[in-house]
Amino acid sequence: MPGAGGLLLPLAALNLAAAFLVQLVVLARIGPGSATDAFMAAATLPQMLAGMASAVLGSVLVPMLAGESGEQQSSDGWFLLLAVGAIFLAAAALLSLTADSWAGWLFPGFSADAARFCADLARIQVFSMAFAAMNSVLVAVCYARGQFVRVEAITLLVVGTSAGILYFSLPIHGIVAAAWTVTLTALFQMLLLLPALGRPRQMGSAARNASQAWKRIRPLLAGNIYHKSDVVIDRYLLSMAGAGDMTLFALAQQFHGAAAGLFGKVWGNTAIPDLAVCAKRGDMPGFVGLYRRRLAILALVGGACYILLLIAGQPALALLLGHGKTSAGDIATLWQLMVASGGVLLFGCVGVLVAGAYYALGDTRTPTYLSMASFTLFVAVKYFAFQSFGAIGVALAASGYFAVNTLFLAGLLPARLRNKVGTR
Template identity: 40%
Template sequence: MKLSIQLGFLSAANIGLAFVFQWYVLVKLGPGVETDALFAGMTIPQLVLAVISGSLMHVLVPLLSGESEDRLRHDTWGFFVLIGGIFALLAVLLYMAAPWWVPLTVPGFNETGQSLTVTLTRIQLVGMVFTAINGVQWAAYHARQQFLWAEFTPILVSAFALLLLIWALPRFGVIAAAWISTLRMGLQTLLLAPGMGRPVRPDLRCPSVRQAWQRIKPLLLGTAYYKTDPLVDRILLSTAGSGSLSLYYLAQQIYGAVSQVLNKAFAAPLVPALSRLHKAGDKAGFRRAYHRKLVQVGAISLVGLLVLGLLGQTVLSLLVGHGNVSAGNVRELWWIMVWLSGMFAGGVMGQISSSSYFALGDTSTPTRLGICSYTFYVPAKIALYYYFGVFGLAFATSLFFVVNLFLQHHFLKTNHFNFLYGEVLCDDK
């Protein structure tokens, strides 16, 4: 519990600084064309990272946990070179083709808005490469169960980035926000470098690379499909009123910030712990650890949503109701968060259930479930958006996360825990 509290505190500080960064941009510029373009420009880099880098983290941490220090160091450098090369090539290709594909993601923007989105997207593609490399570095720290420095480094770079933003944004506008975000990722790569250990010649044909590829294939195929959710959102919201995309993105970021705190405090330490229990054959301990964490994050998320319902509008007024953000903007933001509440509760609890699959080495089941639920979800999302606007879009998103949580829990119990219960009963006899 001490580690969870420490990680939660560090993660909260880090996410708080990241939120203040975005808050300052929104308050200083106001919800409008510039902020819509900035947040829309993040879509493809974040999508690529969610598909590849996020999948890699789920695979690398269980794979590296429990290995010898020498083996871990060799594997980490191999993945570092491999992932860095892949993302650098991808960034170059996307950068060159940006004038053609970026306007397709924001069809509702006018020509000026689309041109600005192209420029901001290109800047953030550079940061995408650093973020992907950071994922390998974080996996090495997590596999060693050295969580604290990995969580502290973003605080240092975010504090520096915020000070730089306060100076640069009034002088250079929204372009400064994009460049500072990229610089922040580069500095984080430098601070995490000691966790890589002494450089070694990477062996890209080692068994760990082949095993990682076998595990990551179903994740790549699935997430390449159902992680396009933000892209669908941006396409739809580009046709809404000016500023709606920024407010919807801010609502997602607020929930994402709190979710990340809970994930860092509960889900991140859970993966290597469950991986060790699984490798040791302690199935009863695995089951107890999963249920305990699921109940803990579920209770915390429900309390948080109750606070949102009772005090949310007042708190949001204090947080973002300044500068060029009007009272009407705050009220719209609160209603978006109310209708998005299922995304928060279902997301944080779903992270616990999906982490349990990954600790077992089962990457295909959560991927198949995500594909199936997403197939029904996208048409529902489009229909609800055109009938009810932004609030309909938020409700559809909530429904997706809640349904996906129940599916993951059901099949985890059916495919894995029934066997675990049977094993425990036999042992008791």
């Protein structure tokens, strides 16, 4: 992280805080209950598809674009932005039209009124996934150029502003204001990142490069749709739990996912372009050295944060939420869910680097197929854990999924590297 790298960590940390603050504002101003559960449920499919787009496009486009000329990156970026935007806008329109059907089917524990309210909120939020998918293309272009700070600065500006607006609009418009905030945040982030592409360019060669990208995307696509549906499984089960449990579980996942994303972004994603360059040059000692250094940092930072959560997490949550509409019991439940789902943090941040090492080698199949196998196993684990322990059981199963998937993937990497050397 040369140059502006010293700014990346504080900016990414502030983004983590801002994203968590948005959720805390909703919880403090409204309190966990059926309305916030409907809001979380309405975001399920948009979150799943946007998460899939981010994982697939980032994993494929960053290594592919790294080292290319600025003009070629811009040409490819415009072509992919328009293609991805068209696909996801069409999908959003379809989900909006069918919201009444899928909201009732996916969340069987909701009452008829709650399901209708969920569908109304979904019609607002589904278009956020199209803007988020287009953001994934723009972020990939910026990352391939090493412009990590630019992405974090724009994200902080947009999310921080959204948190402030949400604080004042929630008492007036209720949870509907949060749904609009989700969509408008994604839209304005996309608009602010768009200048990174420069003016539209000739796209003749971009179509050929997009064909190469599609070959790498295909093995990732089905697998990511499959294992990114964990949010659907979780909320399907939690719709049958107590009112507010889905909201508290989602907040715990938001914290761990954002923290893992922060550390993975700073010490994982920033390594992928360099790992890809090492792989292209055949510099395996350089590849392994960089990988091991970043792996050690991620393990230490993730472990330290989890220990801090154990020691000071509950008092910190009480300080943040104790003056709002969240009860002491809700705060205790939230902390327990965060502790139980700690594997999402510990192994999620490491997993960014481990999977990124495969992508830098041009191998998108191994991480995808292993994730699919792990996910299949833990669907059953989650079901039985929920039957026995409720929301805490789902949180424990989520930790187990991340742990098993990351450890197996890391264990297989040395053999993949030996094969890479042997084929040269």
